[in-house]
Amino acid sequence: MKKAKSTVKKNTEAELLELLKRVLPKATHDAQLAVVIYQAVETELRTTARVVAFDKYCEKLELPNLEPKSIDAVKMQLAASFGDGDITVKPDAEEQALAIEIALPDGHQFTGAVKVRATDAGAGDDQEIVLKFVPFPVVLPGDQELVWFLAKRENMTPDEAGIALAKVEEEFWASKSGQKLLRDRVDRTFPEFIQRVPAGMMNELGLKRHYKTPEAIKVMRSLPPK
DSSP states (O other): OHHHHHHHHHHHHHHHHHHHHHHHHHHOSOHHHHHHHHHHHHHHHHHHHHHHHHHHHHHHSOOSOSSHHHHHHHHHHHHHHSTTSEEEEEEETTTTEEEEEEEOTTSOEEEEEEEOOOOOTTOOTTOOOOOOEEEEEEEETTEEEEEEEEEEETTSOHHHHHHHHHHHHHHHHHSHHHHHHHHTTOOOOHHHHHHHSOHHHHHHTTEEESOSSOEEOOOOOOOOOO
16 A cells, blocks of 8 residues: 555656646746756655655664663664765653754755654564473483483473584584683583583574583482371
8 A cells, every 4th residue: 555655646746747847838938947947846856755755764763762772773774774974863861752864975964853662572473483491401321310400492302402402512512612622621521511612502402501510319308107
C-alpha cells in the first residue's frame, strides 16, 4: 500500500511539471521567466520530497533512551547514511528526543528529531528464539567423584553436548591462545582446558561453564527411622 501511494505521488508531481511546461509559455511571453518558474517549482518539489523522506528515516531510528551509548548508536547509523555530511545531534531531556541537523556538501540541510521510544522486543517474525540452558555435569573416566558443573542448550541431548564439548576442546588447543599455552608447557588436559577456554567458544556450540573447578560428589547419609 505504501509503495502504491508513493507511486501515485510521484506520478502527480510528474504530471504537475508536465503541465507547467505546457502552461508557462502560454501564460508569459518571457521564455527566461518561464524557465525560472519551472526550475523553482521543480526544486521545491524535490526539497519537499527529501524532507518527507528524512522525517520517515528519523521515524525508523531506534532510541530507547538518551544514554550516551544509545546516542552513539544513532550517530553511527546517520554516519552510515550521510557519511559526507556534517552531522550534529543534541539530546533534549525535556522533550525526550534527539535533535538532528545534517549539512550535506551540496548545500542541502536537513533537520529532524528522533523520539525516545521503547524498542519492540517481540516484533518481527524472524526473531531468534533463545533456548534455555539446562544442567550438564561432566566427570573424567579416571575420577568420577569430581564433577564439573556445565550446562547445555535444552534442545541438545547429552551425547550431542558431549560431542560439542570435545569439539570445543579440540578447537581451543588448536587456537593461538591454546598453542601459546602449549609452548609455555601447560599440560593439555581437560582441567586446564575448562579453566582457560573463553566463554564465547562454549556458547557458540550451545555450552556454558558455571564453575572452572570441579566439586566433589557429596554422599548423603540416610537418616535413621524414627
